[in-house]
Amino acid sequence: MQKANILLRSNAVFSGLASAPEAGFVAISGNHIMAVGPSDGAEYAEPDTQVLNLGDRLICPGFTDVHCFFSGYLLTIAGADLSTCQDAGQAIAAAKDYQKSLAPGATVLARGVQTGFTELSCDRLDQEFGDVPVILFMEGGESCYMNSAAHRDYRFTPDTCWSESYWRLLKYILGQRDFSVPEFRKYLSMMNSRGITSIKEMGFDDFYGFTKELKKLEQENTLTARVHFMSQPVGFPMNLEYGREMRDSFSGSFVHFSGYNQMTDGSISQLEGEMKSPYLCSDTCCTKDIDWEGLRRDTLSADRENFRFSLHAQGDGAICRTIDIFDQCQREPGGKIKNRHAITDLECSDPTDLERMGVLGIVAEVYPQIMSIANRDSKLAMIQKNIGQERGKNYWNRRKMVDSGVMISCGTDLPLLYDDIPESIYHTVGALFPEGGAPFNKENTLTTAELLKAWTYGGQYNLGCENQLGTLKAGNLADIAVLDGNVFETSMDHVRDIKVCLTLVDGNIVYCTI
Incomplete structure (x- = not known):
């Protein structure tokens, strides 16, 4: 009998093929699931097998997010963080300090600026930064302070701060x-x-x-x-x-x-x-x-x-x-x-x-x-x-x-x-x-x-990958997620306390806190 590289055991295995989890095991060989069953899977283990006894942790197929936006995520972390600046003067000073780390003429981008800094007008930013584009996003990212060069290059306004409007800026950031x-x-x-x-x-x-x-x-x-x-x-x-x-x-x-x-x-x-x-x-x-x-x-x-x-x-x-x-x-x-x-x-x-x-x-x-x-x-x-x-x-x-x-x-x-x-x-x-x-x-x-x-x-x-992924069954690719509690037996008052503790992709452990 072929042996497993990784053997997961748990009192709660949610295969996606039934309406409730069951006690059992998932045996993984290479990048595939070789077996799933109601026992401890001991017959699939050998001395070199990595055996994880997960107790009441819930084993699931890997989760899929079908609508996400990396370039939008980039915008939340790009540039200088000005969230600690208490007034417009501090924000400008911090932005200028950040500019020193950039190539000449590069866009000065910042985030987390408090609302109400009225001194950060287009004219003021023109005076401070000249022809260099400057965009200082406010907290939440739904508006910003920007100068004339930024208007010229990216063609959106503080009133149109959404992704479809500032796609040129996203292109610029993604291009770095x-x-x-x-x-x-x-x-x-x-x-x-x-x-x-x-x-x-x-x-x-x-x-x-x-x-x-x-x-x-x-x-x-x-x-x-x-x-x-x-x-x-x-x-x-x-x-x-x-x-x-x-x-x-x-x-x-x-x-x-x-x-x-x-x-x-x-x-x-x-x-x-x-x-x-x-x-x-x-x-x-x-x-x-x-x-x-x-x-x-x-x-x-x-x-x-x-x-x-x-x-x-x-x-x-x-x-x-x-x-x-x-x-x-x-x-x-x-x-x-x-x-x-x-x-x-x-x-x-x-x-x-x-x-x-x-x-x-x-x-x-x-x-x-x-x-x-x-x-x-x-x-x-x-x-x-x-x-x-x-x-x-x-x-x-x-x-x-x-x-x-x-x-x-x-x-x-x-x-x-x-x-x-x-x-x-x-x-x-x-x-x-x-x-x-x-x-x-x-x-x-x-x-x-x-x-x-x-x-x-x-x-x-x-x-279009349901024949290889999305359920725990023999022959499927080994994409698996493990939660540190059984959400089927946890009250709504406490379910948000449960976290992911193990993730495998293609049979490889890519995240683990166990």
Whole structure:
């Protein structure tokens, strides 16, 4: 009998093939799972086998984040940290000190500046820095102080501080390879510490050449997570030739091109989510001007070339229109769409549209931790004011998705959120806001098993890798995450205390605190 390199034993093994964990073992040989069973797996061990007796720690398939954003993450760590500066003078002095470490003419970038430093006007920054671009992001990154040179080079304003607007800045930061490549490896390590073994990255346009670095890292065998990337047209029209090149270029087991991504509507709180009927507080269904015909044209063009497309939709009107677009795509003999297109976010959906999603085989990409950045009183007040309680019942309706046969996968839009699977259980299973209290729309929740399957099998189904990953069974690749407690037996009051303690990717331990 073939022996294992690594043998994991636990009282709680969640294979993803059942609705509850069971006591047993997982035996790993090379980069594959050789056996999973209800015993201690002693027959697979030899003197050189690394045996880990995990007690009540929960063994799971590796987790998958299907919507994250490395270049956005880079912006949160790039430049000088000015969070300790108490006034505009200190901020300018610190920025000037940081500038000394840069090449002549390089953009002076900083973060964490307190709001209210009115002296950091465009004119003042022009006086201090001349023709060198200067961008000082405020706390939270939703606005900034910038000078004329920064306006000229990057073409956004303090009032348009979002990723699709400052894509030129993201291109600049990503292009600093001595910075971005080492940080990408750290980024993957950070993901590993949270049990993430596969990611789907949103790369604007042609990822601004970063795919060359992905190729190098793959060839060097230094990637510690499987990377699928999408092209989101922002600065340029959708480029199918780029997609063909990327699809042909990446055919290994660690890097893949996953198609195209686009935004549709925006936030319901800002009246930018497209609703089927008008907002209660304004005579509009959406304040954004959405190019639905352009989205339809791009989606169908990509679909004809067998590329996947994901569309980000929050309001029930936008979700309905997105389904209408996917309804025009190629079909399998059974009637489901051929290319596993997806809808991201799905904040407030019409239940009848979720039924349509199930019939068509459209994948859902939900944010199961989204409640972590809200509080109960303000969220409920917004819902009551903007759309009313009747439509509010359809907020975050993951239960209807499952009941309608929709495949659910999980994303974070990182750096909006950082992967934390136990925290996602607190919010999406417990229906609780961070401060606790009464559950919100409890009838819309998932079970713990359903959510873990979304993080594992659902994510790999999204990526087209469910035949090799996403469950613990013999023959699958050995991507595994271990939590330091059994979330199936932990109360909601304490589930957020549970952390990842072990992560394996391709049979290799990439994170361990045991």
